[in-house]
Amino acid sequence: MRLYLINPSNPLVSLVKLRESFWNRFRVWKPLSLMVLAGLTPRDWDITIFDENRHLPDYEALPRPDLVGITAFTSQASRAYELAAHFRGKGVPVIMGGIHATMCIEEAAEHVDCVVTGEAETVWPQILDDFCNGRLRRRYDAAPADMGKVPLPRHDLLKGYFFGAIQTTRGCPLNCTFCSVTAFNGARYRHRPISEVIDELKTIRERAVLIVDDNLIGTRAAHIERAKELFRTMIAAKVRKKWIAQVTINFADDPELLRLASKAGCRGVYIGFESPSVEGLAEVGKKFNLLKDADFHGAVQRIRQHKIQVVGSFIVGLDVDKPGIGRCIAKAAKEYGIDYLSLLLLTPLPGTRLYNDMAAEDRIALNHYPTDWKYYTLTFPVARYKHLTMGGIIDEAVSCNRRFYAPGAIARRIWDNLRHFRKPLATLAGNLAYHRNLRFSEQAYVAFKSNGGGHPRVIQPPDTMRIDSVSRPVQGPSVERLERVT
Numbered sequence: 001m002r003l004y005l006i007n008p009s010n011p012l013v014s015l016v017k018l019r020e021s022f023w024n025r026f027r028v029w030k031p032l033s034l035m036v037l038a039g040l041t042p043r044d045w046d047i048t049i050f051d052e053n054r055h056l057p058d059y060e061a062l063p064r065p066d067l068v069g070i071t072a073f074t075s076q077a078s079r080a081y082e083l084a085a086h087f088r089g090k091g092v093p094v095i096m097g098g099i100h101a102t103m104c105i106e107e108a109a110e111h112v113d114c115v116v117t118g119e120a121e122t123v124w125p126q127i128l129d130d131f132c133n134g135r136l137r138r139r140y141d142a143a144p145a146d147m148g149k150v151p152l153p154r155h156d157l158l159k160g161y162f163f164g165a166i167q168t169t170r171g172c173p174l175n176c177t178f179c180s181v182t183a184f185n186g187a188r189y190r191h192r193p194i195s196e197v198i199d200e201l202k203t204i205r206e207r208a209v210l211i212v213d214d215n216l217i218g219t220r221a222a223h224i225e226r227a228k229e230l231f232r233t234m235i236a237a238k239v240r241k242k243w244i245a246q247v248t249i250n251f252a253d254d255p256e257l258l259r260l261a262s263k264a265g266c267r268g269v270y271i272g273f274e275s276p277s278v279e280g281l282a283e284v285g286k287k288f289n290l291l292k293d294a295d296f297h298g299a300v301q302r303i304r305q306h307k308i309q310v311v312g313s314f315i316v317g318l319d320v321d322k323p324g325i326g327r328c329i330a331k332a333a334k335e336y337g338i339d340y341l342s343l344l345l346l347t348p349l350p351g352t353r354l355y356n357d358m359a360a361e362d363r364i365a366l367n368h369y370p371t372d373w374k375y376y377t378l379t380f381p382v383a384r385y386k387h388l389t390m391g392g393i394i395d396e397a398v399s400c401n402r403r404f405y406a407p408g409a410i411a412r413r414i415w416d417n418l419r420h421f422r423k424p425l426a427t428l429a430g431n432l433a434y435h436r437n438l439r440f441s442e443q444a445y446v447a448f449k450s451n452g453g454g455h456p457r458v459i460q461p462p463d464t465m466r467i468d469s470v471s472r473p474v475q476g477p478s479v480e481r482l483e484r485v486t
Contacts, residue, residue, distance in 0.1 A: 001132070002046045004065040004087075005038060007031035008072055008079035009052030012374055012444055028053050029163035029210040033071050033098065033120070035153035040124045049157045052079070059083075064090060067131055070112070071098035074349050077373040081111040088113065093136060095127065099184055100373070103351035107370060109138065118142035119170075119185070121151065144185065145170075147192045155204050164206035164241075168197045168230060172214040173223070174248070176274075177285045178315070180351035181214045189218055191226055194233050201239045208267075211245035217257065219248060219288060224257060231260035244268035249289055252299035262306035267426070269303065270311045270342070276332035279320040285353075296336045304337065304420075309427065312338035316400065317346030317393050319386040326396030330403035339413060340430050341404045343397055344378040346385070358383055365390070365453070379441065380448060390453050394445055405435045 031051050038047050048065075050057050068087045072080040077100045084094040097116035101108040108115045114136055116123060122142040130136045147170065155164060169192065171185045201209070217227040234241075247269045251257065273296065274286045281289050300310050314329045333341045348355035348364055358364050366372040366382040375382050379397075381390040388396065403409070410431045417427045 001044070001067070002063060002065045003041060003048070003067050003069065005034040005047065005049045005069045006071075006080075006083055007034060007049070007051045007053060008070065008076040008083060009056065010075045010079060010374055010377060012075075012377060012380070028161065029212075030155070030158050030161050030165045031071065032153060032165040032167060032212055034069070035155060035157060035165075036121055036151060037069060037124050038154035038157055039151040040121055041128065045128075047154070047157060049154075051158065054160070059086060065092055067095070068092055069095045069097070072096065072100045073098065074100045074103075074373055075375075075377040076100070077104070077108075078370050079374070081370055084112045093131065097142075099180060100350065102184055103180065103349075104369075105139070111370075114138060114140065116140045116142060119145045121145055144188075144190070147190045148196075150192055150196070152200055152203065159205075161206060162208055164204040164209045165212055166197065166200055166204065166209055167212050168192050168194075169213045169216065169218070173219045174215070174288055175285060176272075177283070177353045177357075178346065178349070179214075180349055183351040185214075189215075189223060194226075194230050197230065198233055198237050198239065201234070201241055202237075204241070207240075207242060209241045209243040211243055214246060215248060216245040217247050217251055219250060224250075224254060228257055228260055231257075231264040231266075234264040235260070239265065241265050242267045244270065246270045246272075248272075249294070249296065249299050252302045255302075258303060258306045258308070262308055266306075266308050268309040268311065268339075270313065271338075272313045273332070273336070274313065274315050275318060275320070276314070276328050277320060280315075280318050283318050283320055284315065296332075300337045304339070309339040309430070310337075311340040311342055312336060313342040313344060314400075315344050315346050316396050317381070317383070317385045317388060321385070321396075322387040323392060323396070325388075326398070326400035327403065330400045333404055334409070337416075339417075339427055340434060341401070343400055345381055345393060345397060346383065347376055347378045347380075348383055349376060375448075380444075381453070391449075398442075401434075401438060405431065405438065407435075410435065 031049070031053075034049050034051075038049060041047055065087070068083075070080045070083060080096060080100075084096065087094050093113040095114040095116060096108050096112040097120040101112075101115050102117040105115055105117060114127070115138070116127070117139070119142050122145050123140045127136070127140055150167075169190060171189045172179070172181045173189050175182050217224055242265050244267060249271055251261075251269060251271070272286065273289070274284050275281050278290060300312075303310055312333055314333065316325055316329060329343065330341070346354070348358040355364075363384040364382065365384050366375050366380075372382070381393045385393055410428075413431060414428050
């Protein structure tokens with residue numbers, strides 16, 4: 001039996017344009033969810049994983065599969081449905097799972113033969129058995145996985161990546177309005193056994209690894225202690241991987257945690273600062289950043305002292321954001337001393353409180369689904385923003401990114417890293433990747449404008465929805481953050 005597992009592309013995201021930019025290869029990682037499913041598939045199946053983020057296969061020239069499985073973030077949904085139509089037209093059953101199918105079950109069911117909701121590995125063996133016996137169901141609802149029984153992913157099926165990928169926890173103790181982690185993975189913060197994490201790390205060929213956890217260290221004392229034990233075990237096992245991960249700002253509060261993380265191979269962390277204002281943090285529910293008088297500059301510098309680079313994520317388009325917010329974010333990012341700025345446009349993703357609220361208020365402008373899902377990359381304006389026109393929010397993003405990634409600003413960051421012996425070449429590579437992608441993003445926005453902001457019929461009235469001008473930004477190291485894994 002031949003099985004194709006596909007991670008669809010999104011042609012609007014310059015992140016995946018590896019041929020146009022050498023540096024983008026440092027911002028793409030293996031699709032872990034598909035490797036997990038491959039690890040659960042009996043060895044008598046002929047399995048091929050296609051990651052369209054790296055290249056678009058010529059499916060017509062390939063052998064006909066017996067079954068196709070597709071995973072998709074919201075921004076990949078349109079392409080996922082195109083692929084489903086192609087294979088179903090050849091009589092091949094198509095299964096779709098992942099975050100978008102889970103949040104938009106009825107929509108997905110219109111385009112595929114079978115929809116899987118939730119953490120797919122808990123039902124995958126049953127799905128394959130049902131398929132082989134001619135009783136594949138239209139829908140399978142997966143329960144949260146037992147983290148002690150997560151199978152070893154088939155890392156061997158994908159090669160040529162700079163980053164490998166691994167997961168050590170699921171869920172996030174926070175519940176931000178724009179994030180669907182809780183809706184997908186549940187509110188409970190779950191850990192994999194550390195011994196199994198170490199065993200898997202040893203099977204990953206890539207020297208650099210992305211830990212895809214939504215929050216590697218958690219927020220409670222018990223979470224922090226577990227993270228320390230993980231790092232101690234990585235050191236003792238001499239894993240010798242260089243890795244990056246998502247954490248909260250409390251990462252900087254524990255000197256021992258920082259020391260152990262650095263010694264275990266941590267070279268970068270992605271931190272959601274979200275907004276430079278107290279009002280903005282309250283709006284998105286990121287009150288954790290306000291539990292005490294926050295010294296973000298001091299926190300960032302404590303992290304960087306351990307030769308760990310910091311990617312700071314901010315959102316533009318909140319209800320509290322007014323003209324000039326781009327300049328304010330760039331200023332805050334500079335004051336915090338972060339190495340890279342990942343600027344995202346406020347995007348109501350299905351399954352989030354933000355989506356429900358904006359839909360109830362008729363504030364979702366690009367709602368011609370499924371076609372418009374391709375704009376839900378966190379880099380295009382898809383909603384009606386309170387104080388910013390669609391052209392205005394683009395201008396704010398352009399202003400912010402051009403200020404932060406101006407050649408002089410990059411040079412100052414490189415000099416600072418060189419002066420403190422903090423991997424200046426890595427900082428140069430990362431900043432050049434962001435700077436290089438500004439041009440691609442500007443081109444994408446020109447096309448967006450020429451199409452009337454996606455669909456003219458949707459965005460004509462009111463006058464505040466005019467697209468006044470178009471320029472740039474590019475998304476950070478993730479598509480829809482590092483949205484769900486399975």
